Amino acid sequence: MSMFRLYAVVACLLSLALAQPFAVLAQEENLEEAIDAVLEAWNTSASPGAAVAYVDSGEVVFEKAYGLANLEHGITWRTDTVSDLGSVSKQFIGFAFALLAEQGRISLGDDIRTHLPSLPDLGATITIKNLFHHTSGLREIYNTLYMVNRRPGDIIFQEDAQKLVSYQTKLQFQPGSQHLYNNTEYMLLADIIEAVTGEQYHEWMTRNIFEPLGMMDTTIMHRQGQVISRVATSYVREQGEFTQRYDNSTLQGGGGIYSTVEDMTRWIANFSSHQVGTAQTFEILTESGFLNNGESLDYGLGIGVEQRDGVESWSHSGSSAGYRSMLVYLPEQERGYIFMTNTPSLGAPAQTLTQAFLGDVLDTTAEEDEGEEEEEIAEAALPLEDPTLYTGRYLSDELEAFYRVQLDEGILILRHRWLGEFPMEYRGEDEFSFSNRDGSLSFVRDDSNEISGFVFDNGRTIGVEFHRFE
Known part of the structure; x- marks a missing residue:
């Protein structure tokens, strides 16, 4: 191989070696721009913040922090913020x-x-x-x-x-x-x-x-x-x-x-x-x-x-x-x-x-497309002939907790001394939902067809039994 050809090969290899870091750097800069755009709302000196890191093949390719970790003292988020x-x-x-x-x-x-x-x-x-x-x-x-x-x-x-x-x-x-x-x-x-x-x-x-x-x-x-x-x-x-x-x-x-x-x-x-x-x-x-x-x-x-x-x-x-x-x-x-x-x-x-x-x-x-569902329209509550059938005090032996069901200006209210008041909406067949909280009540009748208790579903806790004692 002539010296000229050898120099040409070396020069080519050297240029490729030098170009690779610049290509990686350009990719990282483009990534940073993209992430900065996604987290723009966090990237201020007046609001809570965030941190993000990205790993590829065991190597940290990108990590950055935005905004504040503490508003009272103006402490910025860092990548070592806990x-x-x-x-x-x-x-x-x-x-x-x-x-x-x-x-x-x-x-x-x-x-x-x-x-x-x-x-x-x-x-x-x-x-x-x-x-x-x-x-x-x-x-x-x-x-x-x-x-x-x-x-x-x-x-x-x-x-x-x-x-x-x-x-x-x-x-x-x-x-x-x-x-x-x-x-x-x-x-x-x-x-x-x-x-x-x-x-x-x-x-x-x-x-x-x-x-x-x-x-x-x-x-x-x-x-x-x-x-x-x-x-x-x-x-x-x-x-x-x-x-x-x-x-x-x-x-x-x-x-x-x-x-x-x-x-x-x-x-x-x-x-x-x-x-x-x-x-x-x-x-x-x-x-x-x-x-x-x-x-x-x-x-x-x-x-x-x-x-x-x-x-x-x-x-x-x-x-x-x-x-x-x-x-x-x-x-x-x-x-x-x-x-x-x-x-x-x-x-x-x-x-x-x-x-x-x-x-x-x-x-x-595709997730974004799937998430674009029509907004559910809340069903209107059904009329209730005699709401007084459900009023009374109800106790759960399992939780040692009790609620009152009371009638207030024609509206049934589920009341708890410490948790507050929850207006009830009739859904038919002794079942009720609430206008201001998740969950539902299903009232239970005894052999005489009298209301004897209810079953309370509250999100991931379901089937909690309460019996009527007043």
């Missing part, structure tokens, strides 16, 4: 059980009473898988306690889950027959971790998952008022102004994990690197559950598992107080992102973020 993951936490306890199952220390088919023997026998076997797949038939803790005397933001302790189940007298449905999202189940899963390992849940998770992955800013809030360094304050906008929305619970398993987008990139990278766990661990984590009739739930151990147009995705959203989060990962492409914010009041950017990061593989525009 925020509550909400239900994105559920995949971590799923991963913990996958590790323990792989080690032979537990079986996902175990009866939960094997590990928590103080729980009552409700007439059917509830397995660990039932808890993970939201198919147990147990009461949902939030919706149930909101029927007693608590409001959103009130304290819920970890021990409340077992106490709630201990007073449940029958299942909402047979295990595996229905899917109803439920945080009680995941609180019990945290208790099972403690029973199996002999360690406190937050300590075991830190020692076996967070620290080995280098997630040194990730912690589990296990006591009320716990101080967490660099944590963002959560806000909601009410009457045009931002106000704080407190996270007072010590709920573990279903939530309670505080982390940063920097730490979460390490978690996402582990999906492909298997620094902690093995390929089998992730197979256990992401195997979808099924109902008894064979219907797939598209849900593994605390993480959504979906196939769309031949592309598999793992995902979960999170909500706690004013905190919101979203994680999406494509295992075959080894690409994913994490989004975290300290307010829900600036919008829900998950779909547009997914399109910006992963739209070349995963088309989310």
